[in-house]
Amino acid sequence: MAKTSPTQTKIIVPSSVSMVSLLGPRDEFxxxxxxxxxxxxxxxxxxxxxxxxxxxxxxxxxxxxELVAIVRSGHGLTSDAVERSVAMLRARDSERPTDVLTLNILSNRGRTIRPKTVGQKRYVDAIDQHTVIFSIGPAGTGKTYLAMAKAVQALQAKQVNRIILTRPAVEAGERLGFLPGTLSEKIDPYLRPLYDALHDMIDPDSIPRLLTAGTIEVAPLAYMRGRTLNDAFIILDEAQNTSPEQMKMFLTRLGFGSKMVVTGDVTQIDLPGGTSSGLKVVHDILGGIDDVYFSTLNSHDVVRHKLVGRIVAAYDEYEARREADSNRPVEVGRRPGTARP
Incomplete structure (x- = not known):
């Protein structure tokens, strides 16, 4: 097939847009x-x-x-933003890069939290539009971080009165009473990632006061039993490590004026052998219910080091090959995995 002849076009950048802002320092962008x-x-x-x-x-x-529109909106560009804009355009997504990369959720100490991929923006939009949201995806896709940013945003806007953050202490089988130390010392290792994210979003000096007042509560999943949670933004993290019974218990804590976000990675289940994951079966149970939304993120939504995205994609491909091999019929008289003569 004959190669398409190149064509030429000229783009005139508006005088109101700084070329350094558009092209980057030393033309980096x-x-x-x-x-x-x-x-x-x-x-x-x-x-x-x-x-x-x-x-x-x-x-x-x-x-x-798109880059001109981002700069004109008052947002600075980065090399990562340019690369992500290219990926969105090549994927022919319905969302424009400008709409994704200028959606500010929260600003704290000069740092702004916003979605960086189409999948993340759709997840954030779903949190605005639904009462119960499930976000399932690999590590580094911002599932919990974005949910916490939306929780802090809702608290600051007085849409809720408190934030409740919880995760199953699966390594202890949730039998925390058998562990040495105070309650705080027992649960701290399991909840530390949630505290770390809080420090990115709220003035660290105010966090102890908010925790003492109960405005922010960080607790293991076992401590949700028997409660009704009204006017709260509730996040269940590491939900792949809940049993179906624990998942039902958590979801039925939902009270008036509250929102729930459930996050997890079904490829990283740490439950004892033979225990099914509540996160793996919940879609079959709740998939058809109004006001319940399922967001699935993938390797394209990883926002950590670029290598993390490639690692996640490589593992996905490996699992797909392994599943295909297990489903392939074995010829009579030939052991699986041996070559044909």
Whole structure:
């Protein structure tokens, strides 16, 4: 098939947009665009000339349109934001990069928390629109972090009176009374990741006061039993380590004016052998109920080190190959895994 001839277009950047903000210090963001596209990109003044095959040229035009819109909205660009914008455009997602990367959830000490992928934005939107939300996905996809940011946002906006954070202390079988030390010393190792996230979102000096007043409660799942939780934003983390009975117990704590977010990774279940995960079966039970939403995140939504996303994808591919091999019929007279003669 004949190669498509390149075409050329010129993009005029509005005078109100700083070229340094758009292209980055020492053209760092321009270099990212050149690496991501099979295109020649030249800049002269506020004019960007793009030479590429028609499909690539259109994508480059769309990218700079989005980057200009982000800068004009008052948000700064990063190399990561440019790379994620390219990924969204190539995936032809219905969400524009501008809509995803300018959705501010929370700002604290000069740091703003916002979604970084289409999957994360849809998850955040679902939290706004539903009462019970399940977020299932691998490590590093922001499941719990974004939920906590939305909880703090709701508390600050007086939409709820308190935040309740819980996770199963599965390593102790939730039999905390048998562990040495005070209650705080017993549960602290299991809940420390939630405290760490809180310190990113709230002035650390005010956290002890909020905990003492009960405005923020961090407790193991066993301590939810028998309660009705009204006017609260409730987050169950590490939900893959709940049994179906524990999951039912937790969900039925929901009171008036409350919202629940349940997060977990069904590939990292630490339950004793033979115990089924409440998170794995809950979709079959609640999938058709109104005001219950299931968000599934994947390796494309990983926002930690880039290598983490590739590791997650590699494990997914390995599991898919292993499942395919286990379902393949074995020829009579040949042991599984041996080559044909």
């Amino acid at each position: 321009l270099r990212v665009a050149e690496k991501e596209f099979d295109a020649e990109i030249h800049v002269r003044g506020n004019e960007i000339t793009v030479t590429a095959a028609p499909e690539e040229r259109v994508l480059v035009e769309q990218l700079f349109d």
